[in-house]
Amino acid sequence: MTTFTGCIDGEDTSSTDEILDPVSNLDEEELSQRFANLTASYENLAADLSTLAANYETALTKNIELQNDIKDLEVEIAVTNTHNEVMNSTIADQEQELSNLRDELETSNSHLDMAHDSFENLNSSFNSLEDDFNAYKFDLESLQSEYSMLDNNFSMLEIEYDNLSTQYNELFVEFDDLSTEYDDMMAEFEEWKTYQSITNWNFDGDCPNEYVMSYSSGIDNGDNNGDAGNHVLEDGEIDHSASVCKPGMLAITNYTSGYINDITEFNGKFYYRFEGSADFGEELWTSDYYGNAEMLKDINTGEADSYPWFMGQTEDLLFFRATTSINGYELWVTDGTESGTNMVKDIDPGTNSGFYGYYGFHYFNDKFYFGANNGTTGEELWATDGTENGTYLVKEIRGEDSNGNNYGSSPNSFTTIGDTMYFIANDGEHGSEPWMTDGTANGTRMLKDIREEDSNGNNYGSTYCYYHCFFEFGDKLWFNADDGTHGRELWYTDGTEAGTLMFSDIRDGSSGSNPNIYFNTEDYFYFVAHDGDSYRLFMTDGKQMIMDLDVHSSNIYISGTPVMYDGEFYMSLRTQPTGYELWKSDGTPEGTVMVHEFWSGTTSGDPQNLMVVNNNLLFMIAYPGGGNTYYHNLFAYAVEDYEI
Structure with missing residues (x-):
């Protein structure tokens, strides 16, 4: 136990342990608490002392750094003092140099004044020269204008001289010709005086x-x-x-048996299919305009028929279809000679037929396009340049179906507008629809799916047509199509899907009018369609007007392709009273009349393969009539006297 003694306010005090000991009366717990508090205070003081010691060390380090900085500054001050002494010396030199420059500036100002006076003198001289230059320039422009006028006059005189020279040369040649003609006439006259x-x-x-x-x-x-x-x-x-x-109708041939079939004109002769004797079948024959005929080649030798059917021609070659027992129906070509009549290519090798040519053979981009079957793809789009190597498959539009069948797309009815060829094909998914091509596989595509799949999942297609299917008029392509609602009606296209539309619903309901277009004038085109009562011959401007030509009250039909002759269209047209006979039309109702009736009554004379030769004659084949004799002959028709 510790005892404290001392004085308070000067008083002498003392106490015993019980009085003076502040803890004498405390119990053990209170003592422990006080001891703990003192311990904590001691620890805090120790921590503060440690912090003070650390701060002292830091301050001591900082003091040393400051002393070092002071020493560095003292060195810099010494260096600066030395530098100032040098600068003071330099300033004196610069002041002297500045004084010298002022002297030079005064001298330069004096020179500048002299130069300014010289400039004023030169400027005055320049202005005088500029006035002289402008005067010369004006004179030069006047001379240039005068020169241009003289040059134009010279050019005109030169052109006039050339024209006069040309006229002189022409007159000189004409004079020579006249002189020669005069000499010939004089010679003939002298001869005439001698001979009759x-x-x-x-x-x-x-x-x-x-x-x-x-x-x-x-x-x-x-x-x-x-x-x-x-x-x-x-x-x-x-x-x-x-x-x-003499004008009129006359038979060129006079066969009393057999048929002249499928005639065409090529390089001044007629070519046709004919059976000339019992020793040969129907073969390729040729004739001049006067009926002098001969067989060109026995293609399917012996009594068998080759059935030639003409497809198209170039300037030097005539293409046709023919059959042999070795190759079947294939594409052939002739140059008009027997040795130059040959098969182009055996498209379906062997006895199977690769080319029938029923539905089109069209010239486009220096080639003929057609449908053919190589025995693998079905009938697809082909092209030929007339050689075997140049005859090839363009595109397989309709591939093999899920059952492994290759039916082919059956392309047909080819027509060209500009750089695009249009045709009908069936890709196996959309049915028969209009297609278009630039002649390449990648450029061949469907124009529009006009008749889409019906509610039963069927795709019948919109266009089933083989003859007179497409017709160009007014920068549009016209055709018939069935959209599944209106029946087969008249449609047109500008070559785009959006621009492919129905023109008119001629016959109400779903039966359709089944229009077929045949010919056109500058302002109208003409087609046969069913109006709900009968088939009629209509005309339209392709805008909104449709008019019935009222040829006859009953059905009207046209066979083959009309031809333009002597300013009118000639055609094989059928009415109920006459059958198919030769008609013509100038595009008006009153100008649509029958020209010649080969057979009287309702039996048809059936003129076919109409063609115009040398702008003088209309040729055709027809039944000549009389009893039960059924055979074809070649006829010529002229509208007026003509000289040959």
């Missing part, structure tokens, strides 16, 4: 039709081994001859 000029009239002419008259003329001068002066115009003495032929 003879003209023969009305001898038998060489007309495909009846002749009106024929004549030949020349001089009885003994030309080409003739006898001069014998008053007879011999063959070698004829200088000019002609036949004037």
Whole structure:
């Protein structure tokens, strides 16, 4: 126990342990608490002391750093003092240099004043020269304008000179020709004075039709081994001859059995299918315009038929379809000679047929396009340049179906507008629809799915047509189609899906009018369609007007393709009273009339394969009529006298 003694306020105090000991009366717990408090205070003081010691160390370190900085500053001050001494010396030098520069500036100002005076003098001289230059420039422009006028006048004179030179040369040539003609006429006149000029009239002419008259003329001068002066115009003495032929209808051939079929004109001759004797079948024959005929080639040798059917032609080649027992029906070509008549390619090798050619053979981009079957793909789009290597499959539009069948897309009805060819095909998914191509596989696509899948999942397609399916008029392509609602009606396209639309619902309901377009004038095109009562011949401007030509009250049908002849369309047209006969139309109701009736009554004369030759004659094949004789002959028709 500790005892404390001391004085308070100067008083002398003392106590015993019980009085002076502040803890003498405390119990053990209170003592422990006080001891703990003192211990904590001690620890806090110790921590504070440690912090003070650390701060002292830091302050001591900082003091040392400051002393070092002071030493560095003292060194810098010494260096600066030395530098100032050097700078003071430099400033004195610069002040002297500045004084020198002021002197030089005064001298320069004096020189500048002198230069300014010189500039003023030069500027005055320049202004004077500029005035002189402008005057010269004005004179030059005046001279240039005058030169341009003179140059234009010279060019005009030069052109006039060239024209006069050309005219002079032409007149000189004409003068030479006239001089030569005069000399010839004088020679003929001198000869005529010696020998008689003879003209023969009305001898038998060489007309495909009846002749009106024929004549030949020349001089009885003994030309080409003739006898001069014998008053007879011999063959070698004829200088000019002609036949004037009669208009109307006349048979060129006079067969009493057999058929002339599928005739076409190529390089001045007719080509057709004909069975000329019992020794041969129906083969390829040729004839001139007067009926002088011969078989060109026995393609399917012996009594068998080759059934040639003409497809198209170029300037030098005629393409046709024919069959043989070795190759079946394939594509053939002829140059008009027997040796130049050959098969182009055996598209379906062996006896199977690769090409029938029923539904189109169209010239486009220097090739013919058509449908053919190589025995693997079915009938698909092919092309040929007339050679075996140049005959190839363009695109397999309809591939193999889920059952492994290759039916083919059956492309047909080819028509070209601009750089695009249109046709009908069935891809196996959309049915028969209009397609378009640029002649390549990648450029071949469906134009529009006009008739979409019905509620039963069927895709019948919109367009089933094989003849007169597409027709160009007014920058649009016209055709018939069935959208599944209106029946088969008249449609058109501008070559886009959005621009492919129905033109008119001619026949109400779902039956459709089944229109077929045949010919056009500049402002209208003409088609046959059913109006709900009968098939009629209509005309339209392709905008909104549709008019019935009212040819006959009953059904009207047109067979084949009409041709333009002498400003009118000629065609094989059928009415109920006459059957198919030769008609013509100028595009008006009153100008649509029958030209010739081969068979009287309701039996058809059935003119076919109409063609115009040399702008003079309309040729065709037809039944000549009479009893039960059924055979074809070749006919010629002319509207007026003509000379050959």
